[in-house]
Amino acid sequence: MKNMSFSQKLVIALTVLAIFLPIGLLLYQSFLDAPFFQPEKSLGLDAYRFIFEDPDFKKAFLNSLYIALGMGIISVPLGTLLAFLMIRTDLPGRKWLEPVLLIPVFVSPMVLCFGYVVAVGPVGFFSIWVQQLIGSVPWNIYSMKSIVLIAGLTHVPHVYLYSSSALKSLGSDVEEAARVSGAGPVRVALTVSIPMVMPAILYSAMLVFFLGFQVFGLALVLGDPEGHLVLPTYLYKLTNKLGTPSYHLMAAVAMCIVTLTLPMVLMQRYLLRNAGKYITLKGKGARQATLPLGIWRWLAAAAVFIWLLITVFLPIIGVIFRSFVTHWGEGVTLAEAFTLGNYTSVFEQGNLIRGIVNTVLIGVVGGALAGICYTLMGLATHRKNNGWTRAFDYSVMIPRAVPGLLAGLAFLWVFLFFPPLAPLRQTLFSLWLAYSVVWLAYGMRLISSSLLQVGPELEECARVTGATPGQVDRHVTIPLIKYGLLASWLMIFMIFEREYSTGVYLLGPGTEVIGSLLVSLWGAGAIELVSSLSVINILLVSVGMGIALRYGVKLHD
Amino acid sequence: MLRTKTKRRLATTVATVITALLPMTAMAAKTTSYPADYQKIIDAGKKEGKVVVYGTTDTKAVDPLVKDFEALYPGIKVEYNDLNSTELYNRFISEVAAGAGTCDVTWSSAPDLSIKLVNDGHALAYKSPETASLPKWANWKNLAYATTYEPISFIYNKRLVAANEVPKTHADIQKVLSNPKFKGKMVSYDPERSGVGFMYIIQDMKHNKDFWTMANAMGGAGMKVYTSTGAMMEKISSGEALLGYNIIGSYAFMKSKKDPSIGFVYPSDYTTVMSRILFISKNGKHLNAAKLWTDYILSARGQQIISDKADLFSIRSDIKGETTMATLAKQLGKAAKPIPIGKETIEYLDQKKRLDFLNKWQGAMGTAKK
Numbered sequence: 001m002k003n004m005s006f007s008q009k010l011v012i013a014l015t016v017l018a019i020f021l022p023i024g025l026l027l028y029q030s031f032l033d034a035p036f037f038q039p040e041k042s043l044g045l046d047a048y049r050f051i052f053e054d055p056d057f058k059k060a061f062l063n064s065l066y067i068a069l070g071m072g073i074i075s076v077p078l079g080t081l082l083a084f085l086m087i088r089t090d091l092p093g094r095k096w097l098e099p100v101l102l103i104p105v106f107v108s109p110m111v112l113c114f115g116y117v118v119a120v121g122p123v124g125f126f127s128i129w130v131q132q133l134i135g136s137v138p139w140n141i142y143s144m145k146s147i148v149l150i151a152g153l154t155h156v157p158h159v160y161l162y163s164s165s166a167l168k169s170l171g172s173d174v175e176e177a178a179r180v181s182g183a184g185p186v187r188v189a190l191t192v193s194i195p196m197v198m199p200a201i202l203y204s205a206m207l208v209f210f211l212g213f214q215v216f217g218l219a220l221v222l223g224d225p226e227g228h229l230v231l232p233t234y235l236y237k238l239t240n241k242l243g244t245p246s247y248h249l250m251a252a253v254a255m256c257i258v259t260l261t262l263p264m265v266l267m268q269r270y271l272l273r274n275a276g277k278y279i280t281l282k283g284k285g286a287r288q289a290t291l292p293l294g295i296w297r298w299l300a301a302a303a304v305f306i307w308l309l310i311t312v313f314l315p316i317i318g319v320i321f322r323s324f325v326t327h328w329g330e331g332v333t334l335a336e337a338f339t340l341g342n343y344t345s346v347f348e349q350g351n352l353i354r355g356i357v358n359t360v361l362i363g364v365v366g367g368a369l370a371g372i373c374y375t376l377m378g379l380a381t382h383r384k385n386n387g388w389t390r391a392f393d394y395s396v397m398i399p400r401a402v403p404g405l406l407a408g409l410a411f412l413w414v415f416l417f418f419p420p421l422a423p424l425r426q427t428l429f430s431l432w433l434a435y436s437v438v439w440l441a442y443g444m445r446l447i448s449s450s451l452l453q454v455g456p457e458l459e460e461c462a463r464v465t466g467a468t469p470g471q472v473d474r475h476v477t478i479p480l481i482k483y484g485l486l487a488s489w490l491m492i493f494m495i496f497e498r499e500y501s502t503g504v505y506l507l508g509p510g511t512e513v514i515g516s517l518l519v520s521l522w523g524a525g526a527i528e529l530v531s532s533l534s535v536i537n538i539l540l541v542s543v544g545m546g547i548a549l550r551y552g553v554k555l556h557d
Numbered sequence: 558m559l560r561t562k563t564k565r566r567l568a569t570t571v572a573t574v575i576t577a578l579l580p581m582t583a584m585a586a587k588t589t590s591y592p593a594d595y596q597k598i599i600d601a602g603k604k605e606g607k608v609v610v611y612g613t614t615d616t617k618a619v620d621p622l623v624k625d626f627e628a629l630y631p632g633i634k635v636e637y638n639d640l641n642s643t644e645l646y647n648r649f650i651s652e653v654a655a656g657a658g659t660c661d662v663t664w665s666s667a668p669d670l671s672i673k674l675v676n677d678g679h680a681l682a683y684k685s686p687e688t689a690s691l692p693k694w695a696n697w698k699n700l701a702y703a704t705t706y707e708p709i710s711f712i713y714n715k716r717l718v719a720a721n722e723v724p725k726t727h728a729d730i731q732k733v734l735s736n737p738k739f740k741g742k743m744v745s746y747d748p749e750r751s752g753v754g755f756m757y758i759i760q761d762m763k764h765n766k767d768f769w770t771m772a773n774a775m776g777g778a779g780m781k782v783y784t785s786t787g788a789m790m791e792k793i794s795s796g797e798a799l800l801g802y803n804i805i806g807s808y809a810f811m812k813s814k815k816d817p818s819i820g821f822v823y824p825s826d827y828t829t830v831m832s833r834i835l836f837i838s839k840n841g842k843h844l845n846a847a848k849l850w851t852d853y854i855l856s857a858r859g860q861q862i863i864s865d866k867a868d869l870f871s872i873r874s875d876i877k878g879e880t881t882m883a884t885l886a887k888q889l890g891k892a893a894k895p896i897p898i899g900k901e902t903i904e905y906l907d908q909k910k911r912l913d914f915l916n917k918w919q920g921a922m923g924t925a926k927k
Contacts, residue, residue: 037654123796224788225781236784237750239643241915243669243906327816329795331716341815351616351639409647416655425657504644509636523641523784526615527791528815 005469008380012392015377018437019395021418022410023258026402030251037417047252057253060234067148067219067230068212074152076205078307079159080197084189085300086160087167088175090290092301099545101304103312104154105161106494106541108515110217110522111534112154115315116141117221118322123329125321126314142225150222151215153311158211159204161491165484166200166449167193175291185293200449202271206264207441210400213257216501231257232403232501247409254402261401265394316538323531342532352533355512359497360540362432362513367493370436370443374492375485378447379473383456400441404501407438412505430506431513438502443492450484451477490548497541591686591852599630601845607634608846611645612664614833614869618811621866626853633846642667642752649674653840661841662850664704664833666805667752671834672902675701680836683848687855690873692882695832697898703832704854705863706872706882708806708823708893709757712790712813714799715820726826727765730802734778738799743775744789745802747782749915753831754784756896757803758918759905760829764894772921775802780922794818805831810880811868823889830885830895832872 025036030048034041051057085091086098104112119126120141127137140146170193178192194201216232223233231253238249293300322328325337346352377396381389399407411434415425424430436443454477462472478485500515507516514537521530602608612619616639623635640648642665652659665671674680680700688696695703711730713723722738724730733739746754762768781798783789786805790812792798801809809821835854837847853859857875864871864878871881878884885893896902905911 035650035654037651117797118795121795121797220784221788224783227782240750240752240755241911242908243752243755243911244673245643245647327794327818329714329716329797329818331796332818345617349617349620412648412651413655416651416657422655422657505648507640508638520639520641521615522787526617527787529617530787 007470011376011380012388015392015440016395018433019399019440021414022407022437023398023402025413025417026251026254026406026410029247030255032248035247037413047246047248050249051252051256056229056234056237060229060231061256063144063228064213064215064231066144067151067215068209070148071152071155071212071215072205072208074149075155075159075208076201078153079156079204080163080194080201081189082156082304082307083160083163083167084193085293085304087164088170088172088189088193088291089185089293089300090297091293091304092297097304097308099542099549100312101160101308102157102494102545103316103538105157105491106498107316107534107538108217108498108500108518109154109215110221110500111319111518111530112315113150113218113221114527114530115318115322116150118318118328119314120318124318125328128330142222142228144226144228147215147218147222147228151212151218153307154218155208155211156307156311158208159201162200162204162207162445162449163194163197165446165487166197166453168483170196172291179291185291185296188291198271199452200445202268203445203449206268206397207400207445209264210261210397210441213260213401214403216403216405232405235403235406250406254406257403258398258401261397262394265397269390269393319531319534319538323528323535326528342528343536346529346532346536351509351512352517352529354510355514355517355533356536356540358428358510358512359514359537360544362428362435363493363497363541363544366428366432366435367496368489369432370439370492370496371447371485371489373436374440374443374447374488375478377444378451379477382448382451382477383459396440396444399437400439402438404438404499405504408434408502408505411437411502415506425506426508426511428511431503431511434502434506435496435499438499439492439495442495443488446488446491447481447485450481450488454480486548490545493544493548494541497537497544590689595686598845598848602630602843602849603632603846605843605846606632607636608662608843608850609636609638609658609660609841610662610664610850611638611640611649611660612833613640613642613645613666614664614867615639618867618869621862622854622859625858625862626850629853629858630846630849633849635850642670646670646674649679649838653679653838658842659840660838661843661847662835662837664835664854666831666833667756668832668834668896668898668902669756669906670752671701671836672697672898672900673906675836676900676903679839681839681841681844681847683837683851685848685852685855687852690857690875691855692872692874692895694895694898695872701834701836701898702851702855703872703895703898704835705807705831705833705869706885706895707831707833707870708885708889709760709803709829709831710806710809710821710823712793712801712804712809712819712821714793714796714818716818717796718799718820723820723822724800724824725822726824727761727771728767728826731767731771731774733800734774734780739778741779741781742797742799743778743780743802744792744798744800745775745780745782745804746786746789747784748918750782751784753805754782754803755905755911757829757831759914760894760896761803762914764827764829769917769921772918776922782922790816790819803829807869807880814868823885825889825892827892827894828885828889830893832895832898833869834898 029036031043032041033044033046086094118124121127131137174192175188178188213231215230219228219230219233235250235253239245323342326339327337381392415421415430459472459476462476498515500519503513503516504519514533518530518533616637619637623637626635645663645665649659649663663671682699684699711724724733748755748758765771786808789801793801794816809819813819813821835851837844837851841847857873860871860873860876863869864876864880868880874883
């Protein structure tokens with residue numbers, strides 16, 4: 001850490017603390033046989049022995065692996081392609097498409113899946129229509145294949161986010177060179193544009209792989225009917241299987257997932273060992289021009305539309321439909337079941353209204369604060385390739401490897417047993433910290449993919465003329481990635497709006513957020529409230545996005 | 558005693574006591590006598606200013622209780638935390654271990670977890686003056702109270718299940734399961750993942766001689782198991798499933814008021830009855846307010862709201878209405894089987910006993926996969 005200033009060291013130290021307090025607690029817990037805070041406990045490997053001998057663990061692990069791989073195979077190519085079409089080409093309707101295609105990022109997967117059940121479930125309105133048309137329903141949304149397909153399609157926007165932010169700052173000069181030499185749009189995409197943004201793609205592939213192990217809401221709603229178990233639902237099972245929650249078993253499962261992340265990160269580092277290749281924002285300005293698609297134009301538009309139909313419209317229409325009826329199903333007409341009561345009852349409940357306000361706060365203000373923190377961390381490790389930054393790079397991935405529910409519990413412990421934080425436990429700060437740490441890998445990458453594209457010569461220039469490292473950051477690096485930062489804020493806003501499982505244990509009067517409220521409403525039976533609250537949430541985020549896009553934040557151009 | 562004590566108080570205070578106690582005593586036919594120094598608890602409670610409740614009941618159902626309590630004791634705010642029973646347990650033991658503030662009262666629908674906490678010494682002993690108006694079993698050692706009387710029922714889709722197909726007893730369930738119409742169309746809690754589901758199944762095992770035959774039939778007919786009551790009712794309402802087994806009656810009742818597709822039956826051979834268990838936490842910071850809340854929930858005034866507005870079924874025999882113990886007693890007679898409260902409630906928290914049962918259960922369910 002020779003060439004690091006005090007403030008940079010401080011940033012790194014604080015981050016490491018925020019990550020390893022909860023993770024350390026979980027690691028310690030996994031080697032015990034009782035809750036770590038109880039006086040009678042002993043060290044040992046019993047927890048690991050139990051889960052490795054449990055056939056359900058194996059089943060859940062294989063299913064999770066299957067989902068993670070399937071998600072990667074589906075979402076990485078599609079997301080990259082989508083980003084290329086949206087950012088670099090003259091695809092029709094790009095302006096209005098962008099906010100729409102990000103919907104799966106900010107709608108809780110539980111709600112999305114519930115929308116699928118209403119639309120294309122065994123008695124969903126679309127299924128009934130198809131049945132009347134062709135006599136049978138040719139799909140089963142509760143099968144493992146459907147789960148993987150839906151998981152894959154709904155994660156396309158995640159990949160899109162990373163690839164598009166990288167593509168945005170890629171000058172058109174290289175693409176134009178290819179076109180001048182006679183390459184068509186497909187060839188340009190495959191041999192020039194996409195290879196140039198490889199770091200972003202690899203990173204998103206890795207993130208999607210991790211998210212594959214996090215698939216909880218989806219498995220809960222679509223996996224239950226046929227009993228498909230995945231690791232997070234297995235964790236859920238462990239909570240109740242022995243009657244009282246068995247933290248040591250849950251922690252052991254989480255540690256197994258964390259262990260998986262190590263080879264992934266090493267592989268990614270190996271593939272990106274020569275990051276200099278990917279610098280796109282150089283001292284010399286590069287103009288961006290859109291690539292004409294020619295005959296491909298309408299074909300591409302049709303493909304995007306089909307994806308949108310399956311991934312966004314079907315489930316969202318399902319949810320909206322559900323929010324306006326008292327009941328539904330075979331033989332129920334819209335006229336007899338129509339109601340506005342699901343909306344009026346949201347506004348009759350104090351906790352739901354507080355939830356809406358808090359969700360906006362945590363998304364807008366919390367998102368901005370998290371963005372600032374991520375930027376500081378990004379700058380602290382920027383252009384420093386030593387053991388510390390390598391360890392740091394790895395560390396930021398770890399929290400996302402722990403399933404949200406358990407991460408939330410670990411944070412509750414941190415706020416309970418780490419005295420400096422104790423007074424903040426029942427405030428929104430606790431929630432914000434948990435969210436920021438859990439989504440560290442996601443947010444850091446948004447920032448660092450912008451940082452990675454700033455050519456070192458620009459910063460060196462400033463340094464040569466006598467600027468201090470702080471001045472370089474303030475006057476050169478940050479202004480250069482300004483749009484990247486604003487876009488990151490928007491992305492963090494969306495992901496914070498959606499987060500649900502992490503907040504469950506930190507929820508209390510005054511700290512309610514929509515995501516966690518949905519989970520508790522779902523359990524007890526108020527499905528109609530889940531629907532109307534989700535629609536309200538979708539509207540809120542859409543308004544937020546609309547404002548952001550209208551004033552300054554540019555997702556593309 | 559009473560006179561000499563109250564004489565010393567100001568006239569206004571006396572008036573407050575009377576208005577506070579009137580609604581409770583007026584409706585309770587039995588001898589619900591509040592101690593002479595009850596005003597002390599009220600005053601101390603008001604000084605504390607709030608009571609923190611961790612509960613599993615929906616905020617919406619609790620809201621009328623909260624509002625009425627706050628009207629009865631102005632100055633005491635109710636901070637209600639809606640959690641599921643596992644979260645409640647996790648939060649409670651973590652907070653107690655950290656020595657941080659925890660709730661003053663827990664009010665959970667998972668009797669085993671509640672009784673475990675009480676058994677582990679987390680409850681404050683308090684004899685509610687309302688005890689006399691409750692069934693004897695509802696007060697466990699002055700530590701924990703059963704507060705509701707909710708029948709565990711069968712629910713079905715009224716549009717798609719004919720009246721003569723609706724099962725009325727547990728023996729009927731077995732008959733229904735042999736009908737191909739119900740193959741894969743019955744739902745229930747997963748005892749492996751749902752603590753309450755486990756609790757209800759254990760009651761079945763105690764009361765139903767043919768339990769394992771029924772379980773095998775359930776497995777054979779491809780019964781699907783869930784953790785969320787809401788998800789199950791939604792599936793039955795839409796017709797994806799037709800029949801729900803062991804569903805909490807209060808939720809079914811609430812749902813059927815809004816949703817014409819949902820019908821429910823209290824099985825006439827025996828109906829398991831569950832209670833929401835309330836206890837005061839020894840580590841609470843507002844113990845006087847907690848006592849007031851406990852007494853309020855058990856009082857005739859509170860129980861009337863539990864029955865009329867929260868649809869949770871009153872446990873007091875002197876409360877009238879559709880969702881009360883009195884009405885259920887008329888409908889079910891001796892067939893009502895409350896889940897016992899006491900050491901036997903936590904019998905199946907023994908790891909080996911529990912896993913043995915679950916293995917056997919999984920075996921029965923596995924017959925579907927043949």
